[in-house]
Amino acid sequence: MGAAPASRDVTSYGMGLAAPLALFFLLFFVAPLLQLLWLSLHNDTAGLHWGLGQYLHFLTDPFSLGVLGSTLLLGAEVTAVCLLLGFPIAWLYQRVGPKLQTIIILIVLLPLLTSVVVRTFAWIVILGRQGIVNATLQSLGIIDTPLKLLYTQFGVVIALAQVQMPLMTLPLITALGRIDPNLDDASCSLGAGSWRTFFRIVLPLSLPGVIAGCTLTYAAAITAFITQSLIGGGQMLFMPMYLYQQASTLQNWPFAAAISIIFLLAVLAVVSVFTTLGRLSRGYGGA
Amino acid sequence: MAEAQGGRSLVVDAVTHRYPSGALAVENINLDIKGGEIIALLGPSGCGKTTLLRIIAGFIAQTQGRIIIGDDIVDALPPNKRAVGIVFQNYALFPHLSISENVAYGLAARGVDKTSRQREAQRLLELVQLPTMAERLPRRLSGGQQQRVALARALAIKPSILLLDEPFAALDKNLRLDMQIEVKRLQRVSGITTLIVTHDQEEALSMADRVAVLSHGKLEQFGSPSDVYDRPQTLFVNTFVGSTNRMPGVVVSADRTAAKVRLDAGAEIIARPAAGSLTEGARVTVCIRPEHLQFVGDASGFAGVVGMSLPLGATVVHEVTTADGSGVKVSQARIGETRALASGAAVRLAPLAPSLANAFPATL
Numbered sequence: 001m002g003a004a005p006a007s008r009d010v011t012s013y014g015m016g017l018a019a020p021l022a023l024f025f026l027l028f029f030v031a032p033l034l035q036l037l038w039l040s041l042h043n044d045t046a047g048l049h050w051g052l053g054q055y056l057h058f059l060t061d062p063f064s065l066g067v068l069g070s071t072l073l074l075g076a077e078v079t080a081v082c083l084l085l086g087f088p089i090a091w092l093y094q095r096v097g098p099k100l101q102t103i104i105i106l107i108v109l110l111p112l113l114t115s116v117v118v119r120t121f122a123w124i125v126i127l128g129r130q131g132i133v134n135a136t137l138q139s140l141g142i143i144d145t146p147l148k149l150l151y152t153q154f155g156v157v158i159a160l161a162q163v164q165m166p167l168m169t170l171p172l173i174t175a176l177g178r179i180d181p182n183l184d185d186a187s188c189s190l191g192a193g194s195w196r197t198f199f200r201i202v203l204p205l206s207l208p209g210v211i212a213g214c215t216l217t218y219a220a221a222i223t224a225f226i227t228q229s230l231i232g233g234g235q236m237l238f239m240p241m242y243l244y245q246q247a248s249t250l251q252n253w254p255f256a257a258a259i260s261i262i263f264l265l266a267v268l269a270v271v272s273v274f275t276t277l278g279r280l281s282r283g284y285g286g287a
Numbered sequence: 288m289a290e291a292q293g294g295r296s297l298v299v300d301a302v303t304h305r306y307p308s309g310a311l312a313v314e315n316i317n318l319d320i321k322g323g324e325i326i327a328l329l330g331p332s333g334c335g336k337t338t339l340l341r342i343i344a345g346f347i348a349q350t351q352g353r354i355i356i357g358d359d360i361v362d363a364l365p366p367n368k369r370a371v372g373i374v375f376q377n378y379a380l381f382p383h384l385s386i387s388e389n390v391a392y393g394l395a396a397r398g399v400d401k402t403s404r405q406r407e408a409q410r411l412l413e414l415v416q417l418p419t420m421a422e423r424l425p426r427r428l429s430g431g432q433q434q435r436v437a438l439a440r441a442l443a444i445k446p447s448i449l450l451l452d453e454p455f456a457a458l459d460k461n462l463r464l465d466m467q468i469e470v471k472r473l474q475r476v477s478g479i480t481t482l483i484v485t486h487d488q489e490e491a492l493s494m495a496d497r498v499a500v501l502s503h504g505k506l507e508q509f510g511s512p513s514d515v516y517d518r519p520q521t522l523f524v525n526t527f528v529g530s531t532n533r534m535p536g537v538v539v540s541a542d543r544t545a546a547k548v549r550l551d552a553g554a555e556i557i558a559r560p561a562a563g564s565l566t567e568g569a570r571v572t573v574c575i576r577p578e579h580l581q582f583v584g585d586a587s588g589f590a591g592v593v594g595m596s597l598p599l600g601a602t603v604v605h606e607v608t609t610a611d612g613s614g615v616k617v618s619q620a621r622i623g624e625t626r627a628l629a630s631g632a633a634v635r636l637a638p639l640a641p642s643l644a645n646a647f648p649a650t651l
Contacts, residue, residue: 182379185346188366189373190393191444200392204383 040257047254054258064242064259071222071239072266074156078221079214081161082168086213090172091202094181108169116163120230123159124150127231151233159231164220168213175209176202211278215271222267239263294322294478295357295447297343302352304338312338313504316352320497325474325481327491330501331527336484339501340450343482345369356447367396372441372479376453378433380425386436387412387421393444411439414473431462438473449474449481455490467494488528492516500524520562522647525574532580532615534573535649541565546646548573552609554589557641562648570649577604577618579643580636588637591615593628607634 043053058064093104111119126132127149134146149155179202187197203210225240232238243263247256299318306312313335320326328336341347343354345366354361361369380389390408391399399407412418415435425433434454441449454470455463471494474481485491491498492512500507500515500523508520519525526533536550546560548571558573565571591607594614598621605617605628617636628634638644 180377180379182375182377183381185344185366186373186375186379186381186440187392187396188346189344189369189371190396190440191367191370192392192396193367196396201381 036257036260039254040261042254045252045254054255055262057255058258058262067237067239067242068262068266070153070237071263072270074153074160074228074238075218075222075270077153077157078160078164079168079218081157082165082217083210083214085161086165086168086172087210090169090176090209093173094176094179105173108166108173111163112166116224116226117230119163120159120227123155123162123227123231127155127159150231151235153236156228156231156236160221160224160227163224163227164217167216167220171209171212171216172206173209175206175212179205208278211274215274215278218274219267219271295480296320296322296355297448297480297482298353298355299339299343300353300355302339302342302349302354304335304342304347304349304351311504313342313349313501316501316506318499318506318509320480320482322357322480323478324496325471325483325494327495327498328482328484328501329488329491329498329528330486332486334501335504336486336501337452338504340373340452340482340484343448344371344373344450370444370446371448371450372444372446373450374434374437374441374452374454376456378425378437380433380436380440382425385422385424386417386428389425389436390439390443392440397444407443408439411443412436414442414476415439415469430458431466434458434466435469438470442473442477442479446479449479451481451483453484453486455485455487463490470494492528498528500527502527517643518559518561519574519645522561522572522574522650525561525645525647529576530616531574531576534575534609534613534615535611536571536573536646538565538567538569538571538646540567545641546571548646550589551611552589552591552613552615553611554587554637556588556638556644558638558644558646559642561645565646565648571646572649573644573646575615575638575644577616578602578620579639580615580617581619581639582617583635583637586635588635590633590635593630593632593634595630596628607636609636
């Protein structure tokens, strides 16, 4: 803004147009965040004494650190499962006819069209003691007593992976679609087998999509309050629920605020690692 | 040169391919290609030439027929085991690998160690005259340079057959000529049996030892450039390769080597029966190229009225309307007195020689 019309660069736009959104963010995002930060810097629940006590408490408390660690680990596991299951689907999508493509995209998008609560309850039905998985395995005589699937890390990872799968698959489909199909043929004609072609050509060229998908899946998985709590039950405690307990049940707002800030920083750290990797791989795109 | 292990023969034996939909892509194609030859697969888009190329490369399994390279039937081999080098129309260089990594890619797939790989890549880059580009990424190179890299990459695996898919289509005219000369030079040096797919007849005629003309999935003619140009076997070949005038007529008398045809335009001329013998009284289409028609002073030939004369530098092209109302083009070399004729001038035209007029059975 502010440049004379004659010398105006067509690529510069009036920043004024962004003002309504900026104001909105300022009021409802930046201000609460600052309030949260302010709150976290108090040693007592009444908010009278300034200090770093809440942070010290969290960082010296093995239980709190354990919750943070298991949450970050949960995100990593969900992301890994999504990547391993989502990549073949995205790969398949680029190699089938238009009819099958429509079906695949429908299946991929289906989770987004149902409420998270409904999907999570479906998983409770599937994973429960009398659920579909246990009933099938028992009737086939593979197991005698029901497996404990619900309220385990395994159950949470599986349910979250299904819930977050579109966030991984869609960027992968886009990234794989941008790879020239002739490159596959070229690699093959030069004597490379399918695996070499995959690891030397397809995978490196799809890295921007892999990184975008991982970032989205990771961020969504570790903050997924509903699925984590319902499938995890009372035994599994992750950061969102921990935070909720401190704020709502124990009314310890300064500690809850400190947990939030620490969690936020931890997530930002992981996401910025992904983005840095993304920037390094961007050199591959285009051409 | 080290690549001179090339020169294996290639036989396309009665190859037919149907799409899953049942439509024929190519039908009963037979090509017998000697080691070291340059062959052009010429045809309009959709004629099946690219399908045939992909069958030879192994990307498509043909419905019927065999592909034989040297003494081996390769139908059961996947593309990565056929040792067929391909240069794609868009070059298909790996965008994330440097030029030398691109060239060395096939060698790496064959388990060649790193130092020999780099040495070989450098040697090939020198062969295609790009020795200083080794560390760059493909997108930093111009179209012509990318094509040289694609050639070097295909040659690196010492292929027994080199396939070029519309290799010059993406280049501008001047560069195209340079690259055509370059490819021909590399082919001479390496002696590799080479197949060029193209829709550009000039490219096919200038580069190839023999030209295979395809139309609607069928092989129309397979012969030397002069055979294809001067002695076309089908009407399609005559009209697709070079330009021609199509003149309808009736056979007056015919034997195996010559046919007397009464043109609808009003003259009897001698023409060459292009595809076997013609029967008396049959309707035919006579094709005469514009440069094979001449103006005559006597009563021989057929009459016409000049519509327009276009001096095109080295030649002058006259558009003449004949008595039956059809238009013919006459091309004259510009020597001395040759000049544009006035519109409306009455002229008489005749073919330069009987062998230069080709008669084909008329298609309904």
